[in-house]
Amino acid sequence: xxxxxxxxxxxxxxxxxxxTGCSPEIGSDCQTSVDCSQQGDRLxxxxxxxxxxxIFNCEPDSCPEDDGVCVSFDPMLDAACGTTDDGRWPRxxxxxxxxxxxxxxxxxxxYTCVAPVDRxxxxxxxxxxxxxxxxxxxxxxxxxxxxxxxxxDSLCGETETSxxxxxxxxxxxxxxxxxSYTPYEPGAGGAGGAGGAGGAGGAGGAGGAGGxGGAGGAGGxxxxxxxxxGGAGGAGGAGGG
Numbered sequence: 001x002x003x004x005x006x007x008x009x010x011x012x013x014x015x016x017x018x019x020t021g022c023s024p025e026i027g028s029d030c031q032t033s034v035d036c037s038q039q040g041d042r043l044x045x046x047x048x049x050x051x052x053x054x055i056f057n058c059e060p061d062s063c064p065e066d067d068g069v070c071v072s073f074d075p076m077l078d079a080a081c082g083t084t085d086d087g088r089w090p091r092x093x094x095x096x097x098x099x100x101x102x103x104x105x106x107x108x109x110x111y112t113c114v115a116p117v118d119r120x121x122x123x124x125x126x127x128x129x130x131x132x133x134x135x136x137x138x139x140x141x142x143x144x145x146x147x148x149x150x151x152x153d154s155l156c157g158e159t160e161t162s163x164x165x166x167x168x169x170x171x172x173x174x175x176x177x178x179x180s181y182t183p184y185e186p187g188a189g190g191a192g193g194a195g196g197a198g199g200a201g202g203a204g205g206a207g208g209a210g211g212x213g214g215a216g217g218a219g220g221x222x223x224x225x226x227x228x229x230g231g232a233g234g235a236g237g238a239g240g241g
Contacts, residue, residue, distance in 0.1 A: 027099025
């Protein structure tokens with residue numbers, strides 16, 4: 001065996017570590033996906049300022065251990081009911097592993113530590129390692145929370161400044177300020193119409209004509225002398241009307 005090999009072994013180890021290096025953390029800057037991982041398990045989101053190392057389409061608790069939080073964007077099927085679970089995935093939902101943080105000092109320049117709910121997003125990890133992530137700094141104000149009056153904003157129910165006691169997260173509640181419901185009562189029916197007048201009686205029929213009287217019988221023959229002829233019977237009178 002070459003006598004120099006044992007002496008050079010530490011240098012080979014250092015060189016191997018230097019060449020391999022550690023995978024950049026979630027949220028690191030990048031220009032291509034190779035900057036994020038040599039194995040291709042992390043991608044560079046070049047739409048973010050300076051690039052953002054992430055993992056697309058993450059599932060709950062699937063981000064690298066102690067490195068990132070799985071965040072869902074556009075997690076609502078219907079804005080009226082927020083993230084209330086009805087068994088279907090929102091069509092436009094997208095998930096990303098994002099850099100966890102406690103304050104702005106944990107984020108790169110140009111990024112700020114925010115609760116995802118303030119950007120219409122949601123942490124979907126069952127056991128998240130943080131409640132905030134590093135997102136691009138923006139001047140857009142955080143939407144006001146509408147909890148405490150009965151009209152609960154389900155997304156607002158998960159921020160540190162919200163009223164979790166008053167409004168459980170992901171639950172649609174009625175607003176008590178709305179007027180009470182008045183049942184419909186139909187009105188009374190109208191009076192019936194007057195009956196129509198009876199029709200006039202029909203005219204009586206004309207009486208039939210009386211029959212013609214029969215002809216008188218011929219007189220019987222007398223003795224030797226010829227008898228006179230009997231007179232004809234009179235005609236019957238006309239029937240009354």
